[in-house]
Amino acid sequence: MQVLRLIQNENMKLYKRKMLWIMLALIVASVILTLVITLKTSDSHPDNWKQTAQQEITENQKLMNQKGVPKAAKDQIAAQMKVDQYRLDHNIAPLFDDTALGFVDNVIGTSGLITLFIIIISASIVSQEYAWGTMKLVLMRPVQRWKVLLSKYLSVLFNALLLLVFLGILAFIVGAIVFGFKDTSFQYVYERNGIIHQTSVFTHFFLFGLSHYIGMIMIAAFAFMVSTLFKNNALAIALSIFIEFAGSIIGSVLAMFGKNYVKYLFFVNTDLMQYIEGSPSIKGMTIGFSIIILLVYFIIFMGVSFLTFEKRDVA
Amino acid sequence: MTVAVAKIRQLSKKIGNKELVKSLNFDINQGEILGFLGPNGAGKTTTMRMMVGLMKMSGGDVEINGFSVKKNKEQALKHVGGIIENPEMYKFLSGYDNLVHFQRMNGPVNGERIKEVVKLVGLEKAIKNKVRTYSLGMKQRLGIAQALLDHPKLLILDEPTNGLDPEGIREIREYLKKLTRETGIAVFVSSHLLSEMELLCDRIVIIQKGQITDTEELHPSEDVIDKSMTVALTCEPQNKAVDILSEQGVIVRSEEDHLLIQTSYAKLPDIHRLLVNEGVNIYTIEKVRVSLEDRFLAKTKGGRD
Ligand SMILES: Nc1ncnc2c1ncn2[C@@H]1O[C@H](COP(=O)(O)OP(=O)(O)OP(=O)(O)O)[C@@H](O)[C@H]1O
Ligand SMILES: [Mg+2]
Numbered sequence: 029m030q031v032l033r034l035i036q037n038e039n040m041k042l043y044k045r046k047m048l049w050i051m052l053a054l055i056v057a058s059v060i061l062t063l064v065i066t067l068k069t070s071d072s073h074p075d076n077w078k079q080t081a082q083q084e085i086t087e088n089q090k091l092m093n094q095k096g097v098p099k100a101a102k103d104q105i106a107a108q109m110k111v112d113q114y115r116l117d118h119n120i121a122p123l124f125d126d127t128a129l130g131f132v133d134n135v136i137g138t139s140g141l142i143t144l145f146i147i148i149i150s151a152s153i154v155s156q157e158y159a160w161g162t163m164k165l166v167l168m169r170p171v172q173r174w175k176v177l178l179s180k181y182l183s184v185l186f187n188a189l190l191l192l193v194f195l196g197i198l199a200f201i202v203g204a205i206v207f208g209f210k211d212t213s214f215q216y217v218y219e220r221n222g223i224i225h226q227t228s229v230f231t232h233f234f235l236f237g238l239s240h241y242i243g244m245i246m247i248a249a250f251a252f253m254v255s256t257l258f259k260n261n262a263l264a265i266a267l268s269i270f271i272e273f274a275g276s277i278i279g280s281v282l283a284m285f286g287k288n289y290v291k292y293l294f295f296v297n298t299d300l301m302q303y304i305e306g307s308p309s310i311k312g313m314t315i316g317f318s319i320i321i322l323l324v325y326f327i328i329f330m331g332v333s334f335l336t337f338e339k340r341d342v343a
Numbered sequence: 344m345t346v347a348v349a350k351i352r353q354l355s356k357k358i359g360n361k362e363l364v365k366s367l368n369f370d371i372n373q374g375e376i377l378g379f380l381g382p383n384g385a386g387k388t389t390t391m392r393m394m395v396g397l398m399k400m401s402g403g404d405v406e407i408n409g410f411s412v413k414k415n416k417e418q419a420l421k422h423v424g425g426i427i428e429n430p431e432m433y434k435f436l437s438g439y440d441n442l443v444h445f446q447r448m449n450g451p452v453n454g455e456r457i458k459e460v461v462k463l464v465g466l467e468k469a470i471k472n473k474v475r476t477y478s479l480g481m482k483q484r485l486g487i488a489q490a491l492l493d494h495p496k497l498l499i500l501d502e503p504t505n506g507l508d509p510e511g512i513r514e515i516r517e518y519l520k521k522l523t524r525e526t527g528i529a530v531f532v533s534s535h536l537l538s539e540m541e542l543l544c545d546r547i548v549i550i551q552k553g554q555i556t557d558t559e560e561l562h563p564s565e566d567v568i569d570k571s572m573t574v575a576l577t578c579e580p581q582n583k584a585v586d587i588l589s590e591q592g593v594i595v596r597s598e599e600d601h602l603l604i605q606t607s608y609a610k611l612p613d614i615h616r617l618l619v620n621e622g623v624n625i626y627t628i629e630k631v632r633v634s635l636e637d638r639f640l641a642k643t644k645g646g647r648d
Contacts, residue, residue, distance in 0.1 A: 033447045040444065045435050161431030165489065168395035168427065169448040170420040342397040 030171065034179030035186065038153065042187065051145045055191065059198050062135050063206060066125050073124035073211060081112045081122075088112075107219045114224040120215045127212035129229050131203030135195065136236055142191045143244055143272055150184045150248040151264035154337075155255045167342055177337045181252055181330075188244045192237055218305045225305075235304055243298040246322055247272050249329040250294075256333040271295050276309070283310050291317070294325040346373040348497045348529040349394070353403030356389050356553075363389045365553045366403065371497060371529050376519060378540040378547035378561075379533035386553040387533040391427055391501050394531075396420060408496060421449075425499035430486025434475040438466060438485050441474060446492045460488040464518060480511040487518065498522075500532045504539060512536075516543050573631040574611065576602040579624045587621050588614065603631065 042048050074080045088109045091097060097105075115122065123130040154177070157163040166176060216232040218225055247268055255264035275295030282290045290296060291310050297318040302308050304315075347370040356364040364386040371377050379387050392398040394405050396416045405412040410419035432441045442457045461470050464484040469477065477485065483503055490498055498519075504512045519530055520543070534540055540547055541561060549557040577600060578584050584602060588595045593614065594605035606614060611628075618625060 033451075037444050037447055040440065041433060041436070044440065160433065161429065162433060164397060164427050165431070165445065166448070168397055168420065168423075168425060169445065170417045170423075171448050172417060339399075341399060342392070 031175055031179050031182070034171070034175060035183045038180055038183035039186070042149070042183070047149075048187070051191065052194065054145075055141065055195055056198065058138055058141055059135055059195070059202055062138060062199075063131070063202060066131060066134065067206075072126055077121050077124075077211075078116060081116055085109050085112050085116075107222075110222075110224055111217055111219055114217055114226070118215075118226065120217055120226065121211060121213040123213050123216065123229065124211065126207050128200065128203035128207050128209050129212045129214070131207055132196065132199045132233065133229075135199035135203075136233065136240075139192065139195055139237075139240055140273070142188065142195060143240075143247060144269065145191060146184065146188045146244050146248050147251050147268045147272065148261075148265055149187060150181075151251040151255045151268060152261040153180045153184060153255075154252065155259045155261040155264070158259045163342055173338050174334055177256070177334055181249070181333075184248050184252065185245060188248065189241065192241060192244075196233065196237065220305060221307055232305070236301060239299065239301040239304070242300055242322070246294060246298050246326065246329075249326055249333075253329040253333045256337055280309065292321060294321060297321045345370075345375075347371065348373050348408065349531070350406040351390075351394070351403075352406070354390065354393060354400060354405060355402035356386075356393060356398065357401040363553055364393070367550070367555055369548050369555065369558065371531050373496075373529055374523055374527045375545045376523055376530040376532060376543055378544035379531060379550065380535065380537065380540055380547050381533075381550035382535060385550045387550060388428060388501055389553075390550070391425070391499055391531075391533065394499060395423060395425055395427065397427065422493065422496040423499060424490030424493065424495035424497075425501075426483075426486040426490055426503060427499075427501045429505070430482050430489075432474045432482065432485060432489070435473065437473055438470040438477070438481075438488075441485065442470075442489060442492060445489050449493050456492060460491045463491065463522075464488045465514075479506050480508070480514075483507060483511070483515065484518075487515070491522075494526075496528060498528055498530045498532075500530065502534055503532060504534065504536060512539060519543065571605060571607055574604045574606055575627075575629045575631050576604060577626045578602065578618065579626070583621070584618055584623045587618060587623070591617070601627075 088105050091105055092102060092109075114120070123133050125131065125134055157166060167173060214229050216227050216229045218227075218232075250271065251264045251268040254267055255261050258264070272295070275293075276299070279290055279293060279296035282293075283296075291313050296310060297313070299309075300315060300318060303313075303318070308314070349371040351367050351369050351371075354364060354367040355362065367390060369377075379390070381387050389398065393400045394407075394412065396412055396419075400413060404414075405419075407419040408422055410421075412419045432438075433444065436444065438461075439457065442460070443452050446452055446457065461467055464487050466481065466484055466488060469481060474482065474485065483505075487498075487500070487503065490500070500519075503519075504515055507515065516539070519532070522528055523530055532540075532543065544561055546561060547559050548555055549559070576584070581597060581602060585595055585597050588602075588604065591614075593610075596603045604614070615625065615628070
């Protein structure tokens with residue numbers, strides 16, 4: 029199929045340059061860094077975690093009885109106590125940092141790095157062809173323009189997935205070799221709306237990855253649109269990075285001032301994990317609401333990209 | 344018989360209120376090399392961009408192989424190869440990978456065909472090297488190889504000899520001539536190198552300020568026998584020759600050291616025989632070719648933007 033061949037072309041152009049390999053090297057470096065930090069900072073996990081959990085509950089209980097502890101902190105402490113109690117009741121060990129799966133959990137927390145890389149790739153994949161002057165040769169081929177553009181976006185998504193899976197597998201291998209599976213927990217316990225839930229660690233990883241991937245789909249679409257619109261990757265990268273990493277802060281600040289429109293901004297909706305293993309950052313938002321908002325934005329981003337690309341004269 | 348591969352009809356481009364190209368009409372025939380000649384800014388590149396779908400047309404249409412570029416771009420461009428302005432390729436890829444890339448846009452990769460076009464343009468040695476290391480001439484040749492990949496019926500080349508040395512220009516000229524001879528492909532080539540066009544093209548279309556001002560046959564093959572032409576004659580005694588020819592009703596003009604005669608291939612032998620019989624010594628007979636350059640300059644005087 030034509031689009032598949034076009035994606036193959038995009039991948040060839042990506043893999044024959046250094047950029048992606050440098051990104052992979054940086055991902056390896058970040059895993060190693062996490063490993064070093066884990067080895068240096070955290071003490072090895074206790075032999076008897078139940079005893080530790082029991083101690084923690086007792087200490088937290090003391091804290092709860094103290095005066096002058098703010099309410100928000102108390103809520104958190106209460107949640108922590110509930111989780112500990114749940115673990116004791118159901119015999120589920122915590123996900124220690126120095127176990128294979130605990131390490132994976134730590135590493136995938138650093139996947140913001142991949143989002144950064146994907147923003148860079150997505151913001152350049154169209155504009156660089158203009159800069160290289162190769163867009164002329166590409167668009168005078170008997171291929172519909174939308175197919176060219178679609179294959180570029182799909183190639184971004186494909187490589188985002190590749191990097192994400194690479195990170196996960198690398199973390200798993202390193203974790204397994206360095207820490208092994210002794211004492212590792214296969215169940216993940218979390219609190220949502222005051223109720224304790226339990227799930228397989230792998231489900232937790234999968235959902236985390238999926239939620240992260242959806243976030244990447246969105247920010248990549250945004251970067252893609254800006255770069256197609258202005259043929260300028262620097263602008264697209266700067267704008268996307270700003271939104272990706274300052275977006276949630278901006279969202280909370282606006283929410284603090286009681287701005288109602290906040291929940292309609294796309295970047296406060298990209299973190300779907302907040303609904304699954306926690307509670308939404310802004311009251312009244314639901315996962316269904318966020319998915320609809322994301323869909324609408326996605327259609328707008330793609331629509332703008334395809335319309336401008338289709339119409340534009342190539343000089 | 345001439346078969347039109349491409350028909351350009353009422354083709355126009357307007358940007359803002361500037362008319363870059365105004366209602367062009369011409370055909371490109373099978374097996375011919377058609378030159379597109381005009382000064383800088385005449386609208387050559389703009390016309391070619393519209394022909395290959397890089398620019399939207401403001402008016403008119405281009406039909407290639409019976410398909411409208413406007414309505415059915417994919418079909419129309421299926422058998423068109425080309426280079427517009429500089430042959431910019433992916434510098435970080437090898438010449439070979441560049442060809443793979445562009446071939447894969449149209450269909451499955453066919454290594455045999457790539458080998459063929461590489462051989463045709465003589466790039467066998469460097470094809471595995473990165474394009475970054477190529478000279479301008481090599482890039483031009485890679486560009487032509489790229490254009491030839493899908494057996495085009497029409498090749499559109501915008502100043503393919505731009506920046507090449509005389510040897511490079513001659514090589515490209517030879518490729519193109521060989522190509523039209525061997526494959527019957529039509530070539531549409533733009534340039535402002537007039538002498539180059541004269542050597543390369545069968546026919547030229549002259550464009551100025553977005554309008555076609557003239558079409559010239561450069562190598563008329565049919566009814567050439569009876570076509571009027573100018574012949575320069577050096578002979579002794581010149582005055583006697585003038586008298587004899589005038590008597591026969593031949594248009595003749597006496598220059599300082601030669602005569603200019605208006606005649607045709609068909610009549611020339613008779614004139615020659617007559618003069619010799621009358622005792623005039625003939626030293627040289629030469630066909631006077633009004634250079635395309637002279638005509639072009641005469642026509643485009645002040646036509647530059
Ligand atoms: N995008 C554009 N917007 C406005 N004017 C343009 C645009 N592109 C080209 N022009 C103008 O259109 C005219 C024709 O340009 P074009 O490039 O077609 O000329 P050309 O015949 O190819 O010239 P050259 O021999 O220098 O390559 C020029 O006057 C140019 O300034
Ligand atoms: Mg030009």
